[in-house]
Amino acid sequence: MTFAPPRALRPNDAVAVVAPSGPFDRPSFEKGLALLATRYRPIFTERIFATHRYLAGRDEDRARELQEVLDNDAVCAIFMARGGYGSMRLLPAVRLGGSRALVGFSDTTALHLATQARGWRSLHAPVLTQLGKQRPDVVTRLFNLLEGRSVAPLAGTRTVVPGVAEGPLLGGNLSVLTRLLGTPYLPSLRGCVLLVEDVGERPYRLDRMWTHLELAGALEGVAGVVFGELTGCEEKDATYTPDEVLDECAQRLGVPCAAGFPIGHGDVNFPVPLGARVCLDADRQALTLLEGLVT
Numbered sequence: 001m002t003f004a005p006p007r008a009l010r011p012n013d014a015v016a017v018v019a020p021s022g023p024f025d026r027p028s029f030e031k032g033l034a035l036l037a038t039r040y041r042p043i044f045t046e047r048i049f050a051t052h053r054y055l056a057g058r059d060e061d062r063a064r065e066l067q068e069v070l071d072n073d074a075v076c077a078i079f080m081a082r083g084g085y086g087s088m089r090l091l092p093a094v095r096l097g098g099s100r101a102l103v104g105f106s107d108t109t110a111l112h113l114a115t116q117a118r119g120w121r122s123l124h125a126p127v128l129t130q131l132g133k134q135r136p137d138v139v140t141r142l143f144n145l146l147e148g149r150s151v152a153p154l155a156g157t158r159t160v161v162p163g164v165a166e167g168p169l170l171g172g173n174l175s176v177l178t179r180l181l182g183t184p185y186l187p188s189l190r191g192c193v194l195l196v197e198d199v200g201e202r203p204y205r206l207d208r209m210w211t212h213l214e215l216a217g218a219l220e221g222v223a224g225v226v227f228g229e230l231t232g233c234e235e236k237d238a239t240y241t242p243d244e245v246l247d248e249c250a251q252r253l254g255v256p257c258a259a260g261f262p263i264g265h266g267d268v269n270f271p272v273p274l275g276a277r278v279c280l281d282a283d284r285q286a287l288t289l290l291e292g293l294v295t
Contacts, residue, residue: 001168001191003121003275006077006101008148008294013076015040016069017128019048019056021107022084024129029081031132036079039143048081055086062086063093070098077146080104080111080127087111088176091185096120101146101293105269106199109172112274114185116170121275123293124172124195124263135268142271145293154270156226156285157260160247165224165256166290169278171195178209181216190221193280193287195272196246197228197264203235203245210249224256224280226287228263256282 009015017033026049036042047065050057069075083106091110096102097118102111104127115122125142126134141151170192171177177196180186198206213219227250233242243259250257258280262268272278273293280287 001188003116003168004119005121005276005293005295007099009040009076009146011039013040014043014074015077015079016072016075017042017044017048017079017081018066018069019081020062020066020090020111021056021080021086022054022082023051023056024082028129028132032126032128032130035132035139036128040077042079043075054084056081059089059093063090066090067094070095070100075100077101077103080108082127082129083107088179088185106173106265107176109176110180110185112172113170113177113180113187116275117185117187121273121293123271124274125271126269130269133267138268138270145271145273148292148294150292151289153286153288154261154263154272156258156287158258159282159285160225160227160250160257160259161255162283163224163256164282165193165280166277167192167223168275169193169195169226169272170274172197172274174198174206174209175201178212181212181218186218189218191223193224193226193278194219194222195226195228195263195274197230198233199231199265201233203233203238203240203242206230206233206242207245207249210246214253219253222253222255224282225250225253226261226280227257227259228261229266231265256280258282258285258287260285261287
């Protein structure tokens with residue numbers, strides 16, 4: 001299983017900012033935009049500030065905006081303004097893939113997975129409203145990945161199932177991933193190292209989503225599992241943790257698994273390229289890139 005890389009960026013390249021999901025906090029967006037502008041030349045239209053219920057505008061407008069930047073040869077990467085909900089509503093209307101990287105996480109998981117289903121890599125990384133709050137080393141890693149420079153392995157905090165696994169890194173937000181079961185937008189997970197993170201989901205819901213993946217056969221042949229952060233997923237007054245619940249699920253699967261990687265909705269969200277081959281050393285809680293994002 002191989003995934004084609006997008007092209008590498010250079011300083012001052014044009015990058016598009018789109019809002020395919022929910023409406024966003026303007027000050028957080030402006031802070032992230034200012035940081036992005038220190039390296040690249042962001043372009044966007046006033047349409048991204050539209051709202052329609054819990055969405056950043058109507059489906060047809062968000063889809064048209066995304067397709068326009070996907071088709072624009074002057075755009076070198078596409079950054080998401082925010083997550084929330086709404087990207088999966090656009091999947092039938094857009095043609096993903098090609099030479100420009102999609103950058104985002106959370107609800108962007110729908111776009112990432114559809115991109116991998118069509119044979120391309122993308123970047124699981126902070127959205128604009130999160131970017132301005134990130135540590136300098138997170139931002140440096142983001143720019144290095146986009147420009148084709150090597151990055152250090154990421155460290156987790158604990159071993160769930162010992163062993164070593166190699167394969168393309170696929171996944172992202174567990175809630176969004178499960179919603180693509182039975183659709184043409186979920187790539188095969190066979191042979192992959194599966195990345196999972198989530199926010200605001202109680203432990204029994206995490207269990208239910210994982211069990212859904214198992215019962216659907218989606219986890220057959222998965223090479224390894226990486227657990228990012230489970231933010232705000234605790235059950236009040238419970239004697240168990242969300243980590244314990246998902247650890248038990250991974251132990252049932254029986255492939256190498258390590259947890260506690262700084263990826264997701266927490267204060268630190270280190271970028272990782274999806275579709276690129278990685279090595280997971282669960283014994284050492286280390287995730288090493290064997291391929292980069294770009295070429």
